[in-house]
Amino acid sequence: MTLLVAVLGLVWLIGMVVPPSRQxxxxxxxxxxSMLRALTR
Structure with missing residues (x-):
């Protein structure tokens, strides 16, 4: 769970720094x- 959050934060940071990868x-x-919602269902 924490690993997913860390990866998501890293991807978000990269997306903010590099405009083309924002989408x-x-x-x-x-x-x-959606994966987290499916897991916590």
Missing amino acids: YALDIGKQTA
Whole structure:
């Protein structure tokens, strides 16, 4: 769980620093959020 949050934070930081990857980071965030929702269901 903590590892997922750490990876998500890292991807988000990279997305904020590198503009072209922002959309990619958003997609990763959405996928991770849906995975977390499925796990906590």
